[in-house]
Amino acid sequence: MNTNWFRGLLALALIGLAFGVYGMYERLFFGLNPVAFGSYVPWGLWVAFYLFFLGLSAGAFLVTILTYVLNLKHFEGIAPLSAFVVLIALICEVQFILLDLGTMHRAFYQFFLTPSFSSLMTWMFVLFNAMLLIYAVKTFLLIRGGLIRRAGENKGPAAKIYALLSLGRRTYTEEMSRRDDRWVHILAWISLPVGLLFYGANGAFFAILMNRPIWNSAMTPLLFVVAALLSGGALVAFLTHVFRQKDPFNPEGVCREDRLCMDLGKVVLFLLAVFLVLEAMQFFVGYQTAKTDIVTSLDLMVKGQGARVFWVVHLLIGSLVPLALLIFGAHSPRAVSWACFLIFITFIAVRYNFVVSDLAVYKLEGLETAFVHSRLTTDYAPNLNEWMVSAWIISTGLIAFVLGIRYLPVLAGWNGGNAHEVR
Amino acid sequence: MARILPQEDFLVRMQRDLKRALAGDADAVKWAMVIDLAKCIGCHACTLACVAENKLPPGVVYRPVMEEEIGRYPEVRRRFVPRPCLQCQNPPCVKVCPVTATFKNKQGITVVDYKRCIGCRYCLVACPYSARTSDFGEWYTKPTPDADGIIFGRKAAAKAYEAMPAAEYKKKWPQRGKGSPIGNARKCHFCLHRLAVGMLPACVTSCVGRSTFFGNRNDPESLVFELLASPRVYRLKEELGTRPSVYYLA
Numbered sequence: 052m053n054t055n056w057f058r059g060l061l062a063l064a065l066i067g068l069a070f071g072v073y074g075m076y077e078r079l080f081f082g083l084n085p086v087a088f089g090s091y092v093p094w095g096l097w098v099a100f101y102l103f104f105l106g107l108s109a110g111a112f113l114v115t116i117l118t119y120v121l122n123l124k125h126f127e128g129i130a131p132l133s134a135f136v137v138l139i140a141l142i143c144e145v146q147f148i149l150l151d152l153g154t155m156h157r158a159f160y161q162f163f164l165t166p167s168f169s170s171l172m173t174w175m176f177v178l179f180n181a182m183l184l185i186y187a188v189k190t191f192l193l194i195r196g197g198l199i200r201r202a203g204e205n206k207g208p209a210a211k212i213y214a215l216l217s218l219g220r221r222t223y224t225e226e227m228s229r230r231d232d233r234w235v236h237i238l239a240w241i242s243l244p245v246g247l248l249f250y251g252a253n254g255a256f257f258a259i260l261m262n263r264p265i266w267n268s269a270m271t272p273l274l275f276v277v278a279a280l281l282s283g284g285a286l287v288a289f290l291t292h293v294f295r296q297k298d299p300f301n302p303e304g305v306c307r308e309d310r311l312c313m314d315l316g317k318v319v320l321f322l323l324a325v326f327l328v329l330e331a332m333q334f335f336v337g338y339q340t341a342k343t344d345i346v347t348s349l350d351l352m353v354k355g356q357g358a359r360v361f362w363v364v365h366l367l368i369g370s371l372v373p374l375a376l377l378i379f380g381a382h383s384p385r386a387v388s389w390a391c392f393l394i395f396i397t398f399i400a401v402r403y404n405f406v407v408s409d410l411a412v413y414k415l416e417g418l419e420t421a422f423v424h425s426r427l428t429t430d431y432a433p434n435l436n437e438w439m440v441s442a443w444i445i446s447t448g449l450i451a452f453v454l455g456i457r458y459l460p461v462l463a464g465w466n467g468g469n470a471h472e473v474r
Numbered sequence: 475m476a477r478i479l480p481q482e483d484f485l486v487r488m489q490r491d492l493k494r495a496l497a498g499d500a501d502a503v504k505w506a507m508v509i510d511l512a513k514c515i516g517c518h519a520c521t522l523a524c525v526a527e528n529k530l531p532p533g534v535v536y537r538p539v540m541e542e543e544i545g546r547y548p549e550v551r552r553r554f555v556p557r558p559c560l561q562c563q564n565p566p567c568v569k570v571c572p573v574t575a576t577f578k579n580k581q582g583i584t585v586v587d588y589k590r591c592i593g594c595r596y597c598l599v600a601c602p603y604s605a606r607t608s609d610f611g612e613w614y615t616k617p618t619p620d621a622d623g624i625i626f627g628r629k630a631a632a633k634a635y636e637a638m639p640a641a642e643y644k645k646k647w648p649q650r651g652k653g654s655p656i657g658n659a660r661k662c663h664f665c666l667h668r669l670a671v672g673m674l675p676a677c678v679t680s681c682v683g684r685s686t687f688f689g690n691r692n693d694p695e696s697l698v699f700e701l702l703a704s705p706r707v708y709r710l711k712e713e714l715g716t717r718p719s720v721y722y723l724a
Contacts, residue, residue, distance in 0.1 A: 081611065082656060083608070089533060090604070090606070090608050093598040093599055094599065151594075152592050153592070153593015153609075153656075155593075157573070157590070157591070158592050161573040161590055162573060165575070165590055166574070167572055171570070172594060172596055261566065261602065261714055262600070262711075410599065413604070414603065415603060415604060415710075416540065416542055417542050417555065418538065418540055421521075421538030421557070422535040422538040426532070426533030427533060
C-alpha cells in the first residue's frame with residue numbers, strides 16, 4: 052500500500068473514530084438507552100452490520116473452496132490476504148454483537164457457565180470462536196516467514212514487535228516452511244465444514260423462528276451461505292485488484308493479481324446470479340402464499356420504509372450495475388473490481404432489509420395501540436447514536452486492516468511463489 | 475321483577491383455590507389463566523395494576539389490552555383482548571435462550587433469571603405473541619425538572635416510587651438504575667412473588683369486570699378447571715403448537 056493511500060485511509064479511520072467516540076461513550080455509560088430500536092423491533096442497524104461483516108468474513112472460505120475443493124491452486128497466493136480479511140471482519144462482527152447486548156459483560160462468562168445447546172446462538176458462539184481460532188492460526192502460519200524476516204531486517208522497537216509477533220523465532224527454514232504449509236492445508240480443510248456450519252447456522256438462527264414469515268424457511272440457511280460467499284468473494288476480488296503489483300517487465304499489461312481478480316469475478320457473477328434467483332423465489336413464493344404477515348413484510352421491503360434501500364441501493368447499485376459490469380466488462384480488471392466493490396459495499400442494504408422488514412410487522416392485531424411508547428412500535432430508523440457506534444467499530448476495523456496491510460507481510464505471496472517467505 | 479341471586483365473588487373462590495394449591499403438592503400444580511372476552515370492558519386496570527405491582531418502567535409492559543374493531547359502521551363492535559405472557563407449555567422463547575436464563579418452573583411458568591440474561595433479545599424475536607419486552611433503562615420521571623427546595627422534582631419523585639426495587643421473582647432487587655433488570659428481557663410471570671404469599675396475580679384482583687380467572691388447572695375443584703370445559707375456550711395462535719396456559723373464552 053503506498054503512503055498516500057495509507058495516510059488517507061488512516062485519516063478516514065481517525066475521523067470515523069472521532070465521529071463515533073461520543074456514541075461509544077453513550078453506549079458504554081447508558082447501556083441501550085440511547086438506541087432507537089425497542090421491544091417490537093429488537094434488532095436494528097447493529098445486527099444488520101453484524102450480518103454484513105459475517106458475510107465479508109466468507110471471502111477466505113470462498114478462496115479455500117476454490118483452492119482445495121475445486122483444486123484451482125493459483126488462488127493460493129491470495130490466502131494470506133483473505134485470511135487476514137477474515138480476522139478483521141470477525142473482529143468488527145464481534146464488536147457489533149457485543150455492543151448490541153443489553154448486559155454485555157455477562158457474555159464473557161455466561162456462555163461458559165450456563166450454555167444452552169438447544170439455542171443456535173450458543174452454536175454461533177462456538178462456531179465463531181472456532182473460525183476466529185482457525186483464521187488467527189492460519190494467518191499466523193501464512194505470514195510467519197515474513198515476520199521473522201522483518202524482525203531481522205528492522206531495528207529498535209519495530210524489530211521487537213516483529214519478534215514478538217513471530218513468537219521469538221529468529222530463523223525460518225525450508226523445513227519450517229513445509230511444516231507451516233502442511234498445517235495451513237489441514238486448517239483449510241477443517242475450515243470447510245466449520246465455515247459451512249458457521250454461515251449455515253447463522254441462517255438457521257433466523258430460519259427456526261416460526262413466527263417470522265420471511266425468515267422461517269429452509270431456504271434461509273442456503274441463502275445465508277450464498278450471500279456470505281457473494282459478499283466475501285466480492286471483497287476479496289476487489290482487494291486483489293487494489294493491491295495488485297504491476298509486472299515490472301510489462302507495466303501496462305495484465306498482471307497476476309488482475310487475472311485472479313477476473314477469475315474471482317466469474318465466481319462472483321455466478322454467486323450473484325444464484326443469489327438473485329433465490330431472492331426472487333423468496334418474493335414469488337411469499338406473494339403467492341398471500342398470507343397477510345408475509346405480504347406485509349415483503350411490501351415493507353418493496354413499497355414501504357425499505358423501498359428506496361431495496362430498489363436503488365440493493366437492486367440497482369448493488370445488483371444490476373455489477374451484473375452488467377461483470378458480464379460486459381469481464382475482461383477488464385477495473386470493471387470487475389468496481390462491480391465487486393459495489394456488491395460488497397451495498398450488501399449492508401440487503402442485511403438491513405432482511406432484519407428489519409420481518410421485525411417491523413406486528414404479531415397481534417391491536418398491539419400497536421395497546422400500550423403506547425416509542426419502544427413499543429415497529430417504526431424503526433437507526434438514530435445518530437447507532438450510526439456513531441457503527442462508525443467507531445468500522446473505523447477500528449479499518450485501522451487494523453490498514454496497519455496490517457502496511458506493516459504485516461499479508462501480501463507476501465504476491466507475484467507468484469509460495470505464500471511463505473523463507474529466510 | 476328480576477331478582478339478583480346471591481353469588482360468591484369469583485375472587486373469593488379463586489383465593490380458596492389458590493390456598494388449596496399452595497397447601498398441596500407443589501409439583502402437581504400447573505397454573506393457568508382464563509380470560510373471558512365477553513366480560514372484559516377494556517378498562518386497562520389490569521395493565522396498570524401490573525405496571526404498579528412490578529414497578530415497570532416506560533416501554534415495558536407485561537399485560538397490554540389489545541382492542542379489535544369488528545364489523546363496519548354502523549354495525550361495529552369492539553372486542554378487548556388482554557395479553558399477558560401466555561406461559562406456553564412448548565415455549566419458543568426458552569429453547570432459543572443461549573444461556574438458559576429463561577426456563578419453565580415446575581408450575582409451568584416461564585421465568586427469567588435476571589442475573590443470567592445477557593440481553594440478546596433473541597427471546598423477544600422468537601415469541602409469537604410479542605409478550606416479552608426489553609428494559610432499556612427508561613424512567614417515567616426523566617423529564618421532570620429538579621429544583622431542590624422549590625419543586626418536588628425528579629429525584630424526589632423517583633425516590634418515592636420509581637427507584638424502589640420491584641419484588642419480582644421473590645427477590646430483593648437493587649434500587650432501579652443499578653444493574654438488572656435494566657438491559658434484560660422482561661415478561662409476565664403470573665406475579666410469582668404474590669402467589670408465594672397466597673395472593674392472586676395483580677391483574678386478577680384488579681379486574682373490574684371479573685373477566686380474568688386464575689388457578690391450578692390440575693385441580694378438578696378449581697374454577698379454572700371448570701371454565702376450561704367450556705366450548706367457548708380457545709387459545710391464541712393455536713396452530714403454532716406452543717400450547718399456551720392462558721385460555722380465552724370467546
